[in-house]
Amino acid sequence: GQNIDQPTEMTATEGAIVQINCTYQTSGFNGLFWYQQHAGEAPTFLSYNVLDGLEEKGRFSSFLSRSKGYSYLLLKELQMKDSASYLCAIMDSNYQLIWGAGTKLIIKP
Amino acid sequence: GAVVSQHPSWVICKSGTSVKIECRSLDFQATTMFWYRQFPKQSLMLMATSNEGSKATYEQGVEKDKFLINHASLTLSTLTVTSAHPEDSSFYICSARLISGRGSDEQYFGPGTRLTVT
Numbered sequence: 001g002q003n004i005d006q007p008t009e010m011t012a013t014e015g016a017i018v019q020i021n022c023t024y025q026t027s028g029f030n031g032l033f034w035y036q037q038h039a040g041e042a043p044t045f046l047s048y049n050v051l052d053g054l055e056e057k058g059r060f061s062s063f064l065s066r067s068k069g070y071s072y073l074l075l076k077e078l079q080m081k082d083s084a085s086y087l088c089a090i091m092d093s094n095y096q097l098i099w100g101a102g103t104k105l106i107i108k109p
Numbered sequence: 110g111a112v113v114s115q116h117p118s119w120v121i122c123k124s125g126t127s128v129k130i131e132c133r134s135l136d137f138q139a140t141t142m143f144w145y146r147q148f149p150k151q152s153l154m155l156m157a158t159s160n161e162g163s164k165a166t167y168e169q170g171v172e173k174d175k176f177l178i179n180h181a182s183l184t185l186s187t188l189t190v191t192s193a194h195p196e197d198s199s200f201y202i203c204s205a206r207l208i209s210g211r212g213s214d215e216q217y218f219g220p221g222t223r224l225t226v227t
Contacts, residue, residue: 035153037216042153045152096221097218097219099218
């Protein structure tokens with residue numbers, strides 16, 4: 001079957017660094033997405049990885065290892081506004097999106 | 110966990126025809142469902158919020174007469190793209206809102222429907 005695993009909830013301190021992991025088993029792979037979603041709002045696109053390696057974009061970076069079925073989202077210099085849910089999603093061989101359940105990130109002062 | 114399905118997964122239609130996309134919550138009831146469109150840069154644009162038993166709420170710039178939304182039951186919302194044109198070709202994603210008895214408020218996303226208008 002197809003599944004994506006990510007932690008349900010994480011807590012971190014303002015100014016610190018946090019890594020949110022996502023592991024997956026899917027039928028085929030056509031890219032991995034990370035989205036940020038604040039409560040009551042539409043998801044915001046953060047990153048798209050289709051090749052192995054690290055993609056850096058400001059305070060956010062995303063890493064992919066296709067051989068390991070593993071990705072992480074790294075958030076640096078955490079701010080209170082980063083408190084949100086972070087969704088990992090895989091586009092499979094049929095170009096269908098398989099969604100993780102999301103990781104709720106709580107930032108404390 | 111909560112599962113949301115969409116049908117069809119793929120659809121190719123001719124310009125001028127209408128296409129209906131279904132979004133179902135398989136193991137929970139959803140009074141609210143959302144319809145999104147995924148653009149080439151992978152961002153998701155919220156098109157409308159679908160509420161069971163009432164009219165959908167459309168985001169600014171989305172034509173309600175072109176994108177008809179019906180939420181007739183607690184497990185089904187449909188999006189009909191009327192008189193489709195090539196510029197409507199996109200990836201349409203729905204999500205269903207689940208509010209649990211413990212007070213959590215989650216959204217569960219469907220796998221998407223790829224529409225190609227020729």
